[in-house]
Amino acid sequence: MSSPVRKGFTLVELLVVISIIGMLMALLLPAVQASREAGRQTVCRNNQKQLSLALLQYEGRHREFPGYRNLLYQGADPQDGLDDVVGSWVVMILSDLDRNDLATKWRDNTISFQAKPRVFLEILSCPSAPRQRSGAGDTPLGYAVNCGIEDLDRQSGSPNFAWIDQAACGVFHSHDDPNFSATPNPPVKVSLEYITTHDGASYTLLLTENMDTDKWAPIDQSGNPRYMLGEANLGVIWHHWYVPPDDPQSPPEKINYNLEGNLPRPSSRHPGGVIVSFTDGRQVFLRENIDYLIYQHLMTPWSERAGQAVGMPGTGNNLRTTVFDPGTL
Secondary structure: OOOOOOOOOOHHHHHHHHHHHHHHHHHHHHHHHHHHHHHHHHHHHHHHHHHHHHHHHHHHHHOOOOOOEEEEEEOOOHHHOOOEEEEEHHHHOOHHHOOHHHHHHHOOOOOOHHHOOOOOOHHHOEOOEOOOOOOOOOOEOOEEEEOOEOOOOOOOOOOOHHHOOOHHHOOOOEEOOOOOOOOOOOOOOOOHHHHHHOOOHHHOEEEEEOOOOOEOOOOOOOOOHHHHOOHHHHEEOOEOOOOOOOOOOOOOOOOOOOOOOOOOOOOOOOOOEEEEEEOOOOEEEEEOOOOHHHHHHHHOOOHHHHHHHOOOOOOOOOOOOOOOOHHHO
């Protein structure tokens, strides 16, 4: 007598198949995630490439890079609480980003600051750390420019005011109204020629990712956007005035790439580091364990002079006594 033909799977066979599928998914998932991150990094590099080209086109026309904050024009009515109109570095390159429609309105002094066009620009956001929009007119910014050292208020009486905004210390400085206490007179301007004459465009940072940047066109309820367009909102720095670089009691500064905390330093959601752009237009993945002195060298267009400007001693391991080695990148 023939045995009945069995149809279907036994419980053991089904569990084996499920286990095999589970193992395959466990093996494939990291590869899929890595592939997605590689794609996001490609988009981020392309964003920075376009921003770098726009900044270099601006420099080619004006023979200087824009300020991180710029005076667009004097206000028509000083009594309205807005005695002048300022814009971020992004506003200055809108026409180079094929948004001349926005650039024209930002320079039109018949349009009030509050009524200036504010739109979301996708090129200003890294897909690995997308910027959240709070409304249709929001202007989130995910990239930051090289502001050098921290600006100080010249009216504060600080003994360190002598090294505010020196060309050797960074690329983007305040181009605000010289009457503003934190802006030198005349404003410090940096050209590509200045950079290539000293440390070189290939090893001077132009811009980077920063998860703690704010908005490229904020609206301040007080009517004055100047204080919302500071270095912490638009850029990164390499030295705080209250952390003496030559003080042996001060802990070494670190670049905490993947930690948030309202700090003007490179940061990203990319595993292991952050994508940066140099003033020659190229993009590099900067690892998160880079030595802080190397970072300082990359931030300064003229490292030795910058070390003198901030009062680094003549001996020891600092900008005045060391030479940048490209092999350390």
